[in-house]
Amino acid sequence: MNTDLFGHPIANGKPAIGLGRRDHLTFRGNVALGRHGWLRLTPAYSLHLVHELLKQSGPDEFVLEPFSGTGTTPLACASLGIRCHAVDINPFLVWLGNLKLTRFDDGTARAMKAAARRISDKIRAPDAGAWKPDLHQIEKWWDAPTLHTLAAWCDAIRNPSRERAEGVTDLLSVAFCRVMIQSANVSFGHQSMSFKKKGDDARLFEESPARVAARLADAIVTAANDVSDSLSMEPPVADCHVFLGDSRELPTALPKGGGHYTAVITSPPYPNRMSYIRELRPYMYWLGYLADGRAAGELDWQAIGGTWGCATSMLNKWSPNGHGDIPFPHFDRIIHDIGKGHELLGRYVHKYFEDIKCHILGLKSVLAPGARCHYIVGNSKFYDTMLPVEGIYAALFEDAGFVNVSVETIRKRSSKKELYEFVVNAYMCSSIPKVRQRATSESNSGR
Ligand SMILES: C[S@@+](CC[C@H](N)C(=O)[O-])C[C@H]1O[C@@H](n2cnc3c(N)ncnc32)[C@H](O)[C@@H]1O
Numbered sequence: 001m002n003t004d005l006f007g008h009p010i011a012n013g014k015p016a017i018g019l020g021r022r023d024h025l026t027f028r029g030n031v032a033l034g035r036h037g038w039l040r041l042t043p044a045y046s047l048h049l050v051h052e053l054l055k056q057s058g059p060d061e062f063v064l065e066p067f068s069g070t071g072t073t074p075l076a077c078a079s080l081g082i083r084c085h086a087v088d089i090n091p092f093l094v095w096l097g098n099l100k101l102t103r104f105d106d107g108t109a110r111a112m113k114a115a116a117r118r119i120s121d122k123i124r125a126p127d128a129g130a131w132k133p134d135l136h137q138i139e140k141w142w143d144a145p146t147l148h149t150l151a152a153w154c155d156a157i158r159n160p161s162r163e164r165a166e167g168v169t170d171l172l173s174v175a176f177c178r179v180m181i182q183s184a185n186v187s188f189g190h191q192s193m194s195f196k197k198k199g200d201d202a203r204l205f206e207e208s209p210a211r212v213a214a215r216l217a218d219a220i221v222t223a224a225n226d227v228s229d230s231l232s233m234e235p236p237v238a239d240c241h242v243f244l245g246d247s248r249e250l251p252t253a254l255p256k257g258g259g260h261y262t263a264v265i266t267s268p269p270y271p272n273r274m275s276y277i278r279e280l281r282p283y284m285y286w287l288g289y290l291a292d293g294r295a296a297g298e299l300d301w302q303a304i305g306g307t308w309g310c311a312t313s314m315l316n317k318w319s320p321n322g323h324g325d326i327p328f329p330h331f332d333r334i335i336h337d338i339g340k341g342h343e344l345l346g347r348y349v350h351k352y353f354e355d356i357k358c359h360i361l362g363l364k365s366v367l368a369p370g371a372r373c374h375y376i377v378g379n380s381k382f383y384d385t386m387l388p389v390e391g392i393y394a395a396l397f398e399d400a401g402f403v404n405v406s407v408e409t410i411r412k413r414s415s416k417k418e419l420y421e422f423v424v425n426a427y428m429c430s431s432i433p434k435v436r437q438r439a440t441s442e443s444n445s446g447r
Pocket of ligand 1: 043046073087305
């Protein structure tokens with residue numbers, strides 16, 4: 001009998017036994033895992049899954065993660081001693097990913113704890129004057145005493161009163177982010193973040209500003225201790241790096257001299273209208289990666305699958321960009337059916353697959369012959385129209401000349417019965433492409 005990635009029986013590409021939600025195969029399973037658990041961010045996928053895929057790696061493995069997100073793949077590689085380059089279009093995630101990949105000594109861990117304690121002793125009654133980000137309706141996110149305390153911490157972290165060991169400011173920022181989001185008036189019950197309703201979580205007594213400042217100070221010191229302790233857990237041993245760039249232009253995004261990655265392990269954005277910028281905006285505003293709503297929308301427009309803020313009006317003006325058709329049977333009819341419910345959605349899905357097609361075509365110039373690719377993707381449903389995302393990825397890989405393309409079902413995604421997560425596998429042809437063959441023979445002939 002055929003089995004999936006985890007040894008579970010499958011028949012006709014689908015699980016032969018009931019496939020539950022398998023929450024250990026989502027980012028929730030990462031939370032307790034050292035640096036992987038620093039911040040609970042929606043883009044993350046399962047570390048468990050990445051470890052399964054890395055079991056096949058030999059000593060010369062060089063992994064590419066074109067959609068790095070929170071850095072699950074490069075961090076897993078780094079702690080297993082496997083080289084990895086990653087790319088992401090979001091500068092906040094690039095910062096976070098590279099911080100996770102940094103080797104810190106015990107001195108940094110101790111210096112970080114001490115710095116957090118010093119700030120905590122200082123900020124007991126914050127004034128209202130410190131800088132606050134220009135986040136739309138910030139008063140909905142935090143009440144005034146919480147906001148003033150967060151602003152005072154942010155200022156003390158950014159502008160130290162004495163010199164700090166390298167990395168301490170960045171690590172303190174992670175601890176700050178953790179408490180900043182925990183103290184926000186938002187819930188994470190669903191896939192995306194939403195404001196809590198009035199009355200959820202209501203405190204019995206109104207707290208004094210001094211009491212709020214003390215409670216947050218304790219929380220940030222605790223978070224700083226956790227982050228500091230996590231530095232010694234499965235630390236990175238291989239040099240891995242996340243590059244800021246666009247995965248539709250991999251040769252430009254990656255260091256020169258491509259053509260050498262032996263595996264791609266990734267989870268690209270899904271075509272489900274989830275905006276990572278929307279989800280990550282509180283972190284990005286506080287840490288200075290976003291200044292206003294316009295910048296947020298523009299960054300979302302650059303990201304594959306982004307439709308938030310002004311990205312929506314840009315999508316309204318978008319038309320197919322000439323990368324050719326999407327080679328999947330009835331793709332045009334699927335787009336037409338989705339567009340019948342909502343014209344913009346049809347365009348959204350069309351653009352998403354044009355972008356993915358562009359990415360897959362670009363992959364070929366940075367992979368080694370025979371390289372394996374594993375793409376974790378989820379299917380979607382728009383109104384009554386199913387979008388067979390996994391099948392379209394498989395078709396795009398085949399069309400681009402990849403071989404042995406297959407799809408495995410990993411888990412059920414939500415209570416909706418049709419929504420699953422899959423891994424699409426594809427292999428780069430092992431013969432050297434003709435253009436490179438010619439270049440090699442020309443250089444051998446001494447020209
Ligand atoms: C599903 S998340 C990746 C999750 C990641 N595997 C993890 O565990 O955190 C998709 C990521 O793709 C990034 N992204 C979107 N468009 C991109 C592009 N054109 N180039 C590079 N990264 C992009 C987003 O910023 C987001 O971080």
